Amino acid sequence: MIYTKPLARLIEEFQKLPGIGPKSAQRLAFHILKRSEAEVQGFSAALIDAKERIGTCSQCFNLSCEDPCELCANPSRDHMLMCVVPEPRDLFALERTGEYKGIYHVLEGLISPIEGVGPQDLRITELVNRLTAPTTIQEVILALPPSVEGDTTSLYLSKVIKPTGVRLTRIAFGLPVGGDIEYADALTLTRAMSGRIAI
Amino acid sequence: MWLEYIHLRQFRNYSDLQLVCDPHKNLFIGENAAGKTNILESIYYLSHGRSQRTRLDRELIGWEQPFATIKLQAQSHRHGGQVVLEAQLTLTPQNTLKTVFKYNGQPVRSRSDVVGKIPTVTFFLNDLQMLRGAPEDRRNALDSALVQYDPAHFKRMSAYQKVRQQKSGLLKQPPQSIDPMVFDSLNQQLSITGAVLIQARLDYLRQVHPMAAQAYARLSQCRDQLEMQYVSSIPLSDVLDMAQIQDFLYQAIQARQADEYRRGQVLVGPHRDDVQFFLDGKDASHFGSQGQQRSIVLAMKLAEIQLLKQQLQDETPVLLLDDVMAELDPSRQQMLLEHLDPGMQVFLTTTHLDNSLKLFLEGSGSVRVFEVAKGTVKETEIICKGAPDVAIASAQ
Ligand SMILES: [Zn+2]
Numbered sequence: 355m356i357y358t359k360p361l362a363r364l365i366e367e368f369q370k371l372p373g374i375g376p377k378s379a380q381r382l383a384f385h386i387l388k389r390s391e392a393e394v395q396g397f398s399a400a401l402i403d404a405k406e407r408i409g410t411c412s413q414c415f416n417l418s419c420e421d422p423c424e425l426c427a428n429p430s431r432d433h434m435l436m437c438v439v440p441e442p443r444d445l446f447a448l449e450r451t452g453e454y455k456g457i458y459h460v461l462e463g464l465i466s467p468i469e470g471v472g473p474q475d476l477r478i479t480e481l482v483n484r485l486t487a488p489t490t491i492q493e494v495i496l497a498l499p500p501s502v503e504g505d506t507t508s509l510y511l512s513k514v515i516k517p518t519g520v521r522l523t524r525i526a527f528g529l530p531v532g533g534d535i536e537y538a539d540a541l542t543l544t545r546a547m548s549g550r551i552a553i
Numbered sequence: 554m555w556l557e558y559i560h561l562r563q564f565r566n567y568s569d570l571q572l573v574c575d576p577h578k579n580l581f582i583g584e585n586a587a588g589k590t591n592i593l594e595s596i597y598y599l600s601h602g603r604s605q606r607t608r609l610d611r612e613l614i615g616w617e618q619p620f621a622t623i624k625l626q627a628q629s630h631r632h633g634g635q636v637v638l639e640a641q642l643t644l645t646p647q648n649t650l651k652t653v654f655k656y657n658g659q660p661v662r663s664r665s666d667v668v669g670k671i672p673t674v675t676f677f678l679n680d681l682q683m684l685r686g687a688p689e690d691r692r693n694a695l696d697s698a699l700v701q702y703d704p705a706h707f708k709r710m711s712a713y714q715k716v717r718q719q720k721s722g723l724l725k726q727p728p729q730s731i732d733p734m735v736f737d738s739l740n741q742q743l744s745i746t747g748a749v750l751i752q753a754r755l756d757y758l759r760q761v762h763p764m765a766a767q768a769y770a771r772l773s774q775c776r777d778q779l780e781m782q783y784v785s786s787i788p789l790s791d792v793l794d795m796a797q798i799q800d801f802l803y804q805a806i807q808a809r810q811a812d813e814y815r816r817g818q819v820l821v822g823p824h825r826d827d828v829q830f831f832l833d834g835k836d837a838s839h840f841g842s843q844g845q846q847r848s849i850v851l852a853m854k855l856a857e858i859q860l861l862k863q864q865l866q867d868e869t870p871v872l873l874l875d876d877v878m879a880e881l882d883p884s885r886q887q888m889l890l891e892h893l894d895p896g897m898q899v900f901l902t903t904t905h906l907d908n909s910l911k912l913f914l915e916g917s918g919s920v921r922v923f924e925v926a927k928g929t930v931k932e933t934e935i936i937c938k939g940a941p942d943v944a945i946a947s948a949q
Contacts, residue, residue, distance in 0.1 A: 375646055465735055473732055501714045502742065509738035535573030 361387070413484070415460040415477050417442045421521035425457060432456040433490040438511065439497050440464050440483065440504075448497065456495075459484065463512055473510060481511075487516040494526040554672060554868050554896040556596065558626040563615040565591040566928040568811040574898070576628075577813055577918035580910075583901045583925030589902035592601035592930070593873045595623045597675060598640045600871075601700055602654075602668040602707055605675065610642055611650045619644050627671050631868045638667050665711070667705030672861060674869040676877050684838045687782075694829055698857045699757045702864055708754055713823065721820050728814040728936040740806045743822055744773035750823045751785060755793075758783055758828070764847075764856035772848045772888055778833040779849060785819045793890065844882075850946050855892050862894070869897040874904055883909050890916075 355364065363382060368379035412414065418424065425431060435456030439445050445550050461476045485491055492543035494515060500505040505518060508524055515522050555563040566588045581589040590606075594613075597605050606713050613619040619781060620643040627636045639655040653660055654667045661667060675697070699706045720739045723731055741876050762781055768780040782790060787801040801926055806813075806821045811819050830837040837849055861870045872893065878901060886909040893899065897916055902925075904908060914920050922929045 463737075467719050467726070467735065467739075468720075473735060502712075502719050505742055506719065506738045509741055510734055513734045513738070545601065 363509065367478070409414055410460075412457045413463060415480070416458060434492040435495065436484070436491045436493070437495045437497050440499070440507075444497065457491075461507070464501075465496065465507045466503045475509075477510070478514065481519065482514055485515060485520050489520075491520060493521040496522070554627060554629045554631070554673065554865070554871060556625055556627045556871060556900075558596065558608070559592070560624040561592075561595055561622070562625075562779060563621045563769045564595055564613060564623055565615060565621075566929065567632070567930075568615065569593065570930055572923070572930060573921075574900075575919050575921035577895075578914060578920040579800055579898070579900045580914065580920065581925050581930070582906065582922065583902075583904070585904060587925045588930075589925045590875055592813065592925075593675075593875050593900055593902060595654070596625065596671070596673060596871065598874060599625050599640055599667055600621055600669070600671050600673040601697060602664040605677065605697070605705040610652060611644065614642055614644065625671060627871075631661075631672075632670075633867060636670055639665075639671055640664075645832065664709045668707045669701060672701050672865060672871055674698075674701065674854065674861060674870045675873040676857050676875070677873075678876040678880060680854070681847055681880055683850050684830060684841065685941065688825070691828045692824075692826060694853075695754060695757070698761070699753060701857075701861055701870065702757060703753065709746070709750050709753055713743070713750050716746050717819050717822065717824060723794055724817045726812055728854075729838040736810075740803060743819075744803035744806060746756045746794055746798050747802050747822045751775060751783075751787075751789075751798050751802070751826070752795050753821070754826070755783055755789070761853070761856045761860055764859050765852045768855040768859075768892075769852035772852055772885070773845070777832045777845075778834075780834070781937065782829045782831065784829050785823070831895075847881065847885060849912075851881070851889060858894075859896075869894050870898045870936055872897055874899065874901040876904070878903055878910055879905070879907065886910075887943055 364383040364386065365376075365379045368382045371377060371379075374382070375544055378396060386397075387406065389397075392487055398444065407418050407419045409419070409421065411418045411421055412424055413422045415439045416423045416425060432455045437445075437448065437454060437456055438459045438461060440461050442460055445460060448458075459477065459481050461478065461481070463471055463476050464493050465471060465473060465476065476510050485494070496511060498508050512522055555576045555927045556574045557576070559570070559574060561570040564570075564849075569674070570592075579944060581592060583589050586807060594606060595606055596651060598613070604610070607613070617640075620641065622642070623640045625638045627638075628634065629636050635657075637657050638657075639658075641653040641655075643651045643653075646652055652664065654664045656660065656667055664732060678689070679686070680694060683694055696710060697705065716739060719747070720736075758781060766779045769777070782926070787798070787805045789801075793801075795827060800824065809821050830841075832841055832849075835841075837846060841849070849944065858870065858872070878889075889915045890909070901910075908912075914922075922933050924933050
């Protein structure tokens with residue numbers, strides 16, 4: 355045992371974070387020890403505060419302290435237009451562009467049989483409910499990545515949304531996290547040639 | 554196109570190998586399992602974006618080593634001078650494999666960006682058994698040749714493969730828990746990506762066929778007509794366009810849904826297709842002699858070279874011949890060697906030097922001979938020119 359126990363524990367916790375290997379974990383831990391006590395108090399409070407106060411919006415499943423979230427509650431947003439995204443981070447990416455004025459629906463993932471993720475694991479029932487209940491929504495835009503999972507989910511959603519009669523479109527979503535370059539390239543090729551992906 | 558320099562680190566049995574190559578003929582001579590094929594594999598890997606021997610890239614990393622690198626430096630007028638390709642395979646502390654590919658020193662988005670940059674034609678020992686082998690062998694040979702002819706084929710294959718993996722994952726579930734709409738979504742994608750794959754294969758076969766038939770006629774010196782046919786799970790004819798192939802494929806998949814549910818496997822699609830060869834209308838896999846079958850393979854390889862040269866605007870691909878010479882009878886050896894473009898760079902491996910190889914080394918163009926033994930490669934001098942008895946003298 356090289357490190358004193360609390361330090362070893364701190365390193366261990368950092369290492370549980372995504373993308374953090376043993377070396378980065380060590381660096382972060384040493385960095386924390388160099389900060390003032392007040393700074394570290396602030397940091398740890400921010401962690402607890404975020405965890406305690408942030409939940410999901412019961413309508414769109416965005417991360418939010420309020421329910422419904424600021425976006426769903428905002429009357430100046432266009433409530434006839436809904437954009438479907440895989441994760442909250444995709445919602446934030448779209449918001450940053452400032453181009454989109456409608457509301458959202460976060461799926462909390464994409465259909466991926468090899469990872470054991472099926473439609474029942476996503477917020478698809480909730481999505482269909484939002485479209486079938488007396489609704490303001492007239493158009494749904496799918497903003498899903500160009501990958502096998504993104505396409506499977508899009509095709510699946512087109513099947514379940516079609517009966518509701520709501521207009522459905524899919525936007526080119528650049529190459530966000532989860533996109534697959536090779537797949538996207540090959541499919542761009544395919545779509546250009548056949549022009550008939552059914553959606 | 555020719556390779557001037559190869560640098561391998563922790564690749565298979567080579568801890569650090571640097572080779573300066575001859576622009577024409579490079580011969581690797583050594584016992585079986587000495588590591589001759591590993592050198593050709595490293596070239597193949599950067600040319601094709603994958604190994605011809607394994608699907609698991611981590612097997613390329615030397616025993617108990619954390620990483621492997623392959624670096625190839627080539628000269629090409631098509632690229633206006635030097636081309637440098639590099640692959641870095643690294644095992645992370647979490648024991649996952651990270652691969653980085655570089656083109657002229659710059660990391661590229663994906664491995665498909667290096668595919669075809671150093672075009673090769675490969676002729677390996679097991680290619681000779683292709684006609685008697687499984688459909689997979691003939692399919693792989695077709696796709697490998699196609700990737701060199703049209704590097705975009707790599708993406709077509711990988712897109713199809715990714716959809717197929719997801720569908721396999723779905724079919725592993727008990728039939729009653731498979732969501733039919735997810736199944737159908739994947740079938741739609743499988744028929745789209747599959748149709749592109751089939752179309753590309755058909756186009757390639759249409760182009761290679763007359764060249765192979767001609768080469769076969771020269772090789773066999775008889776009137777047997779070489780024909781080939783793409784065998785698919787869907788009905789195909791020459792009039793099909795992409796949309797029709799896609800529709801047929803989708804219908805064929807739907808027709809076998811019950812079987813797929815029951816067997817838990819993806820049963821329909823281009824991953825099960827085949828190429829059949831016919832001599833005067835008879836299936837050469839069943840009725841051809843071993844000699845005829847080998848001539849067909851040889852004719853296919855010669856046609857592959859011819860077509861690729863045409864595609865590369867007369868730049869020649871690099872030829873990789875692994876252990877194949879000793880298995881060909883003298884007339885076919887001669888046929889192969891005679892048809893090689895004198896400007897084409899060749900890498901060959903062999904366990905021993907026989908007469909026709911000696912004659913080949915003696916012919917026009919420069920030669921480097923390397924002795925391979927247990928992970929070391931030593932250049933040896935060859936005394937050839939003008940000497941009536943061809944002999945190899947060790948440089949040491
Ligand atoms: Zn909301």
